[in-house]
Amino acid sequence: MGKAFDPSLIVDFIPTLIYYLGVTLQILTASVLLGMVIGIAAAILRVFRIPVLNQFVILYISFIRGTPILIQLFLVFYGLPAILLFINIDISRMDALYFVIITYALSNGAHFAEIFRGAIKAVDYGQTEAAYSVGMNNSQSFFRIVLPQSIRIAFPNIANSIIGSLKDSSLAFTIGVMDMMGRGETLIAATAHALEVYLSLAVIYYAVVLLFEKIFRLYENRINRHQSVDVSVTG
């Protein structure tokens, strides 16, 4: 086991580790944005039951939900170069960071797709009918009227999912990405103060999550302003 517990080390470790928060946030931002695109596209394929692609999306979501993210990470890390080699593209020298982003984007995409699917269906059909009645076509009615409202409905769940994804990103070091967790592992190897390192990491992750929750709550209030209950006095 490691050396005797020394709480003062935590104060030393936190600045060292926080330096690598940028990498973690980079993974998160890129994978959430990509995941959002994948998720909305997949939800549309599901909601409008586009033949073949709908089945493909069902399979994709079920696979992502049914396998651990750690395994998905390795599958992408080893599998993607192998597949691309068939069409003569060699990406085996690509930075591991990109494999992490791809994996988390795929994972987020699947989770977002299910959230958006529910949210799209939760928008009152009367909204679509009203859109048709003013002469909109299907895509105008979907993108201008239904989707913006479904994003509001989806937001609390999306926010939860993003926070989950932030914590999941701590697995990136397993394929050699130097994020906060990766730096923590090297610190442990160098100092043998495992508990202090993990406590430091816990403090940082927890603080970031609290900050995210605060930001999400503010944003949620903003997009819900048209739902406010202060009914103005008639006349």
Place this chain on the structure above:
Amino acid sequence: MIYLKDIKKSFNQQPVLKGINLKIGKGEVVTILGPSGSGKTTLLRCLNFLEKPEEGIVQVGDIQVKSKKATKREILSLRRQSAMVFQHYNLFAHKTVLENVMEGLIVTKKYKKAEAKRESELLLEKVGLGDKHDHFPSQLSGDQQQRVGIARALALNPEVILFDEPTSALDPELVGEVLSVIKAIAQEGITMVIVTHEMSFAKEISDRVLFMDGGVIVEEGSPLEIFNAPKEDRTRQFLNRISRDFSVSFLEERAN
């Protein structure tokens, strides 16, 4: 103007419209009365293909659509001939009052934003909501929401405005506001088809009244003919059943 030929529609093999033929002229105000389940709302919704008839021809303005082989493009141009005012208002929940009215102008009429804004402000003034531009629908009372709905329909300057029980969801004391706005529009010569349960309103506003029951138009005529001298038994029964409060208010009106 509006021309319906042999419109048939059923839900789960249950016929709701059993071959409706109808002509409505430009500027005419037509109300459709009838017990619930008589198909009156379905008929109205067939006029803009929110319900797709199984058979028959729908024509509004210059656009004629054969139900059986209606293409998306045809349905779209048919819908652009009309505007609809809904029972539950169906205002765009994420848009302000002003944006609700502007939306159709910008998307389907291709107005510039400033132009659409000017036009919409005028219409909101007209329905008495000049001071509510930046409110969201959820911040308005029912009658205010419905007046926005009417402004949204008017903005499109359609060939015909379809009213689907515009006051049925309102508190009784708020009905009057909405009805007076509709009356004012009717006097401008806009073609209107109105499904309603407000008998005295129908009597006052209509050029022609249709009485529907069991998926057919049982009787049609001027308000005077339908309300004072209905020819068909079913019309008489229906009017008797609902006339208790109606006849009182009607006599009051006469007395005044």
